[in-house]
Amino acid sequence: MNTLKTPIPSTRERILTTALRLFNEQGVAEVSTNHIAAACSISPGNLYYYFRNKQEIIRELFQRLNADWENSLQLSQSHAPSLDDLRSIVAANYQIVWQYRFMYRELVVLLRQDAELRASFLATRQRGFERFRELVDSFVAAGVFREPDDPQAVDELLEVCWLLNEFWLTYLEVNGRRIDEAGVQQGVTLIFRVLQPYLSV
Amino acid sequence: MNTLKTPIPSTRERILTTALRLFNEQGVAEVSTNHIAAACSISPGNLYYYFRNKQEIIRELFQRLNADWENSLQLSQSHAPSLDDLRSIVAANYQIVWQYRFMYRELVVLLRQDAELRASFLATRQRGFERFRELVDSFVAAGVFREPDDPQAVDELLEVCWLLNEFWLTYLEVNGRRIDEAGVQQGVTLIFRVLQPYLSV
DNA sequence: GTCTATATAATGATAGAC
DNA sequence: GTCTATCATTATATAGAC
CATH class of the missing domain: 1.10.10.60 (Homeodomain-like)
Incomplete structure (x- = not known):
């Protein structure tokens, strides 16, 4: 049983x-x-x-991270996304980052040690970023997100949000904060704080 | 000679x-x-x-980082700060972070290994953050920075900017980007991008 | 101050018995 | 599949000569 x-x-x-x-x-x-x-x-x-060695364990864990990302990207293919969808997508991203937090803490060193691992990680990450961009583009099209005057602005805001997604939990750890649901929610709040001036809600 | x-x-x-x-x-x-x-x-x-050991070398390097921060904080005590002052302060912060980038890459692990080091680093960092807050407060007082409706907003924006300051260069490294003056300038731009909707200029 | 020599311990990894 | 035994290598650290 x-x-x-x-x-x-x-x-x-x-x-x-x-x-x-x-x-x-x-x-x-x-x-x-x-x-x-x-x-x-x-x-x-x-x-x-x-x-065969420790590196192979790390590499397999990276593959699982990639798989979780791919999986999460699939799930987020809703066709008329709302801001609440954005909210839950961001929260889901934070969950993945937290689950594999050692990687995000030590990314520079870990990726430098293994070219293959680096390539696959960056490729998946790139796809995630582009999916995120599509999401925001759809908000622009729907008028939920007011397009800024400066054409570079959207790219820059996206980059800030992505960086927050990857490093907010590390930042909390540096501060000695216990990471719980509230910490993740705070990270979601920060991303919406950055976007808020452009949201017509 | x-x-x-x-x-x-x-x-x-x-x-x-x-x-x-x-x-x-x-x-x-x-x-x-x-x-x-x-x-x-x-x-x-x-x-x-x-x-005496490797850890003592690391600790001394952390002390130098702290000293550089203290030094930088002294220099930034101009009394009628302009947005250009903010710009150069942020750029100077990035320079320090870059000079000691291994620490910012591996902060969580390094601080966990050494309680004393952790305490002194966090104390200096806290002072820097508060100096940054004073700067923004002075902008609010001078009307350069339009106070948002939500009273939490300023705190959250400050935290985002601080996180950018600490992790933007690591983020660039992850992306395999060579770090040069342009990369630093881009980091400055991102911080101003976050603040821009609240600046009355 | 600097070197050589060395002690000690830990790590990554393999061979071969069960 | 799992274990025991073992090894080569590396890392930290010290002692003592110069």
Whole structure:
């Protein structure tokens, strides 16, 4: 019955979820393969049966991040988006960023170490950004978003919002703030604060 | 004559500037005390004559960051600040962040490892933020900045600008953009883009 | 102050038994 | 699949000669 309701995670799966948790809690450099194995209650050798090295674990976690993004992008393809849709899309983005927060904390170093990982991450991220742009464009078309005089303005506002999405939770962590639903909501509020002067509501 | 024009830096000084450069280039975990010593063309043992360990080097670099901030705060105490003053203050902030960019890239992990370092960094940063707030308040008083209806708005806008100041250059690095004067200027532009709807100019 | 030599520990990783 | 045993490598750090 356990098999049906809560399937026992495979060893491989436990390694990945444990690694993600430890990386999020302590940072990549602070967590060795030995630590991960110990936290999984398996031997160090066993870990290497599933992954050739630590980098491969990181790479797989990045692939899951990418998959979650792709998934989230699918879901947000509603055709007559409202500001509430924007609100929930932004909140969903924050959730993903939080789930894989160690990556966003250490992006520069992690991407520099692995060209392949860098390429796939940036590609997915680019798609997300463009989806976000389409969303705002549709608001402009619908008159919800008043187009600014300066044609560069929309691009710049988009970039600010995207940066907030990626770094707001890190910023909260730096401040020593416990991250909870309220923290995420505050991040949503900030993005709407930036856009607010252009919203005709 | 060399002594007068460009004094030969002490070994201690060379260790610090070399460590800063390597950390900025490669990240903290990637650079060992051996690497630093080699880049200074001194023996590993000699490095330990000046610093008890790697953490002490990092801590000293943080102290220099703090000193640069304090210094910058002094300079920005002009009494009838204009928007151009704001512009140059923001640009100066970006310069400091860039000079010590490894810290801003890895803030969460670095601060967690050292409570003392964390306390002093957050204290200085808090002062900088409050100085920034005073600046904006003075603009409100002078009528340059139109106070928004929502009383929370100013706080939120300030927080967005501060976050931009701390993370914009990291964001550029993630994008693989070479950081130059233009990149910094773009960061200044973004902050003014956020504030622009409230400026009566 | 600076070096060489070395101690100690941790890490990433592999081989082979079960 | 999982473990034990083991290794090569690297990193931090110290002792003592010069």
